[in-house]
Amino acid sequence: QQPVQSPQAVILREGEDAVINCSSSKALYSVHWYRQKHGEAPVFLMILLKGGEQKGHDKISASFNEKKQQSSLYLTASQLSYSGTYFCGFEGTSNSGYALNFGKGTSLLVTP
Amino acid sequence: KAGVTQTPRYLIKTRGQQVTLSCSPISGHRSVSWYQQTPGQGLQFLFEYFSETQRNKGNFPGRFSGRQFSNSRSEMNVSTLELGDSALYLCASSLLRGDDEQYFGPGTRLTVT
Numbered sequence: 001q002q003p004v005q006s007p008q009a010v011i012l013r014e015g016e017d018a019v020i021n022c023s024s025s026k027a028l029y030s031v032h033w034y035r036q037k038h039g040e041a042p043v044f045l046m047i048l049l050k051g052g053e054q055k056g057h058d059k060i061s062a063s064f065n066e067k068k069q070q071s072s073l074y075l076t077a078s079q080l081s082y083s084g085t086y087f088c089g090f091e092g093t094s095n096s097g098y099a100l101n102f103g104k105g106t107s108l109l110v111t112p
Numbered sequence: 113k114a115g116v117t118q119t120p121r122y123l124i125k126t127r128g129q130q131v132t133l134s135c136s137p138i139s140g141h142r143s144v145s146w147y148q149q150t151p152g153q154g155l156q157f158l159f160e161y162f163s164e165t166q167r168n169k170g171n172f173p174g175r176f177s178g179r180q181f182s183n184s185r186s187e188m189n190v191s192t193l194e195l196g197d198s199a200l201y202l203c204a205s206s207l208l209r210g211d212d213e214q215y216f217g218p219g220t221r222l223t224v225t
Contacts, residue, residue: 002154032214041116041202041216042155055213087155099168100145102155 005103020106022088024069031071032089116217130191137205144186149200198224
């Protein structure tokens with residue numbers, strides 16, 4: 001089942017903060033976040049694992065509430081380069097490989 | 113290190129035909145996943161291969177199939193193409209497991225007429 005992302009789109013001014021939320025109706029093993037710029041391939045941002053382990057970029061922060069099956073991505077002091085579409089992907093099985101279900105994406109535009 | 117490469121980059125096919133797309137992962141990566149991306153549905157998981165075996169499969173009809181070779185290169189095949197199969201097909205490679213980051217290729221843009 002596809003995760004639900006909110007908001008669908010957001011426009012920020014440079015320096016402002018944003019939060020992107022992602023929720024699932026199923027139990028989760030891990031949450032993955034990717035950003036895709038127009039015409040480019042998605043790029044890895046972060047993985048949050050059940051139990052609290054995180055792997056990702058230092059400048060990106062995110063949370064994973066295992067009980068609520070929700071994750072949030074926090075973009076602080078946004079820069080123009082943050083513009084793009086953000087996807088969350090949920091892995092619901094054990095650590096036996098990929099079966100990621102991605103949300104429909106959140107479009108973020110940062111303006112000067 | 114070379115990135116993930118996909119060929120061809122663009123394809124135009126007619127309804128009813130079949131198509132084969134190719135993906136070469138980053139050297140040393142053994143897991144290859146395939147995704148279909150459309151404007152309305154976002155990224156949808158097709159299947160994942162690891163060491164020549166399909167390890168996971170998404171919710172797509174049997175017309176979509178794939179395989180992986182001993183050098184980790186992967187192909188996906190779509191038979192009896194339908195108009196709704198028009199999409200960007202992305203492959204992604206990772207080292208080993210589901211909690212490793214994935215590296216995406218540039219995609220193959222398939223248009224079915």
